Amino acid sequence: MPNMQRFSSPPDFPTGLPLTRISLDNVRRNWLFLASKAKTLPPLAVIKADAYGHGLGPVAKVLVEAGCRTLAVGSMDEGVLLRNMLSDSGGEAVSIIPLLGVLSPRDAASAVTHNLLPVVSSPEEAAFVSQAWSGASPLTVAVKVETGMARLGFREYEREQFIGSLRSFANLKPSLLLSHLAAADDPNKHATVAAQAERFLTAYAAMRVFWPDIALSLANSAGFIAQDVLLPSLPSHIGRLGFALYGGNPFAGTSWEHLGEPLLPAMEVTAPVMGVYDLTSGQTVSYGCTYTAERKMRVAIIGAGYADGFSRGLSGKGHVCIRGRRCPVLGRVCMQMHVVDVTHVSCASFGDIAYLLGGEGPGRVTPGDLARDWGTIPHEIFCSLGKNPRVY
Ligand SMILES: *Cc1c(COP(=O)(O)O)cnc(C)c1O
Secondary structure (H helix, E strand, O other), X not given: OHHHOOOOOOOOOOOOOOEEEEOHHHHHHHHHHHHOOOOOXXXXXXXXXXXXXXXXXXXXXXXXXXXXXXXXXXXHHHHHHHHHHHHHOOOOXXXXXXXXXXXXXXXHHHHHHHOOOOXXXXXXXHHHHHHHOOOOOOEXXXXXXXXXXXXXXXXXXXXXXXXXXHHHOOOEEEEEEEOOOOOOOOHHHHHHHHHXXXXXXXXXXXXXXXXXXXXXXXXXXXXXXXXXXXXXXXOOOOOEEOHHHXXXXXXXXXXXXXXXXXXXXXXXXXEEXXXXXXXXXXXXEOHHHOEEOOOOEEEEEEOOOHHHOOXXXXXXXXXXXXXXXXXXXXXXXXXXXXXXXXOOOOOOOOOOEEXXXXXXXXOOEOHHHHHHHHOXXXXXXXXXXXXXXXXX
């Protein structure tokens, strides 16, 4: 299988704590695969929230080296951080878009000082930017329109007023119109995507009257990967790629799964096996004595708990991979440890590696497996486990 792409050698454990291993090479390959699918305009890379837990600086660097010229982050401060990192490595020509917008005059000043493309969703945000800009020619801004997330962006009912307000700020020039898809990853919600695209095009038509060169960006990873089916009537647009860059298949478990099959996982998380012990029938495991052995068993103590982003919600539900085998979590996950069943892994021993995410063989834990046990989506797993010390 293509997405079994191996990481390099197994880790050692200098600290005894969980370690998050990132394959920048797989991020690069994912970028090249996705960028090759662009119809006209090159896509941009979304590296908000510390690159979905993969590390803002290292991910930005590998993407820029692979030809990416526009990076989207979350807050304005994250944009400033990224601009400083890139100017150390000669990436001044890269555009940076802080997606969360301009929430204060301070944000607007940061955008101007650090050459970040401001995203405005309201007249208030536009006013902050206009007041911060004193250059000779108008400052380009991105504008967000709401089409179906009920989140940020100007609404249909305020469109004319909003456009009027933008026109009143003569020192601003909208260069990009953004909106965000709510359900592109669900093939059954095809009609929702189509309705959003239609609202987006209506807003585009209204904006284009005054700013004829304005560019469009609507698709996230899912919308981009399935653009031929989902967005056939959208003119040239800029895909915003997040999840898929990190190897996530937005269509996993759906009839469109094959569309994301070539994507390669970029994160693996390991923790040490700190001991292997026998359990007699009737013995209980961990806080609250929620698990009772019904027979003689063998258990391994793993050095990772909820303080390390291994959710307590995995108590009695999760699995780790040891020596290629799937080992269920027994009882409650503690702050820095948990206990797994290794009765079926006869050679398991002190010093083994437990994969919380990834691993080899049939016991490999995929982001989808972990998300299901955790009751969440892989994005949250990346963000949580990515907070551990990382190695590249
Ligand atoms: C996070 C985000 C994206 C990326 O979405 P993925 O599904 O991870 O590809 C795109 N656009 C906006 C506005 C976002 O907030």
